[in-house]
Amino acid sequence: MLSGLGFGIFILSKGASSSSTDPSNLQRVIVISLVLLLTLLAIVASSCVLAANQRSHHRMRRLKETILKAGQDAHRIIRRIITTMTEMEYILLPYEPVVSFQLNLTTHQLGKESRVIQHFVQKNGHSIDLAIQTSYIAHIVIVAVNMVLLTGAIVLLLLHWHPGLVMIILFCWILTTLCWVITGFDFFFHDFAKDTCSAFKDYVQNPKNNSLATILPCMDSSYSDQLMTEIGSTIHNFFAQLNAKSTEFYRSLGISELGDELPGVMKICEPFSGPPDYSYIPGNCSKGEIPVSSLPNVLAPFTCYRGNPPEKCKSEGKFLPESTYYMAWAYSRSIQDLINIYPDLKGLSECSFVKDRFEEAVLHRCRPFRASIRRLWSSMLALSIVMVVLVLAWVVKACQDRGRAFSRCSIFPNS
Incomplete structure (x- = not known):
């Protein structure tokens, strides 16, 4: 670029000194000066397009990965x-066949939804990759061909091969048309990116009253709240019955006759608040309460396993049948599994994974993405405008040189 600029200044200074008395020579100096200046601007604009294209390609891929991670999170x-739930299904099958059958139906339905989400992510991820790659390659091809034509035009101007210059002008006009087409696409994509990021921001601020809520695969908020309240109520009632049974058990042993507040009575920790919300509160345990998963460990010392004589079990205080112990293990394990997946169920019902990814996109992806698309659109617009003026300048130069003989690298015709 610097060498070409130096050569252009040398040619212009030489031409200006020899054309001070000839108006037609002065016009030639002005035209060639305009051609060289516009060529330099086209090269600069092409370089800006390449840099902006590389940056926007990187930003688009980052934003795409962030958005598609919502589907990947849901699938996981x-x-x-x-x-x-499959584990719970097999554990409860001997004791609660109806519940086991319902769990089986639920797992099959969830499996179907999982496959739909996985197909959606794969299909749309491939389509988005194709669109990103097509845009990226189109910009590179346009700029590369443009640089080749600019170089060829300068060489033909120096060699004064008029038919070749006319062909270059024709090709550059076609290329300029394509530049305007891509500029229009970049402008549309810039507005699309702006509207999309605004929609993401609105969804993060108000997920329930947003235009995206109608197209996202999320439950209705009222239904999801009701569903999670029913699950919380079911678990809460189970713990209430379990603790009541524990109190009756201790009373039957004659440990205490002090009413409900029995010293040393084993209580199961319940991680849910009471009505009406039945909210999940992890770690909501007072001192002395045990997690439900530890219930089999508490019952194990009182269990009379098969193979032990009944008299020996009675003398050692092991009065709990082995079948009862395994039933208690099955219920406690199932309830603990349900508690473990409750946050996932709540996140799935509230579509929190979508909100989290949209929030990440708004905070870390949208602003640089929009800025890179704006730079790409501005660079393509500048290149398109410069190419239009440059092609017109080449037309004027071709008309001036038509039918005249030149020495090589000379801007003035032979006498």
């Missing part, structure tokens, strides 16, 4: 829920 959460 559903698979984790399916694994846990």
Whole structure:
């Protein structure tokens, strides 16, 4: 670029000194000066397009990965829920066949949803990759061909090969048309990116009353709240019955006759608040309460396993049948599994994984993405405008040189 600029200044200074008395020579100096200046601007604009294209390509891929991670998160959460529910299904089958059958139906439905989400992510991820790659390659090809034509035009101007210059002008006019087409696409994509990021921001601020809520695969908020309240109520009632049974058990042993507040009575920790919300509160345990998963460990010393004589079990205080112990283990394990996946169920019902990814996009991806698209659109607009003026300048130069003989690298015709 610097060498070409130096050569252009040398030619112009030489031409200006020899054309001070000839008006037609002065016009030639002005035209060639305009051609060289516009060529330099076209090269600069092409370089800006290449840099902006590289940056926007990187930003688009980052934003795409962030958005598609919402589907990947949903798929991963559903698979984790399916694994846990399948385990619960087989554990409860001997004791609660109806519940086991319902869990089986639920896991099959979740599996179907998981496959739909996985197909959606793969299909749309491929389509988005194709669109990003097509835009990236189109900009590179346009700029590369443009640089080749600019170089060829300068060489033909120096060699004064008129037919070749006319062909270059024709090709550059076609290329300029393509530049305007891509400029229009970049402008549309700039507005699309702006509207999309605004929609993401609105969804993060108000997920329930947003235009995206109608197209996202999320439950209705009122239904999801009701569903999670029912699950919380079911678990809360189970713990209430379990603790009541524990109190009756201790009373039957004659440990205490002090009413409900029995010293030393084993209580199961319940991680849910009471009505009406039944909110999940992890770690909501007072001192002395045990997690439900530890219930089999508490009952194990009182269990009379098969193979032990009944008299020996009675003398050692092991009065709990082995079948009862395994039933208690099955219920406690199932409830603990349900508690473990409750946050996933809540996140799935509230579509929190979508909100989290949109929030990440708004905070870390949208602003640089929009800025890179704006720079790409501005660079393509500048290149398109410069190419229009440059092609017109080449037309004027071709008309001036038509039918005249030149020495090589000379801007004035032979006498």
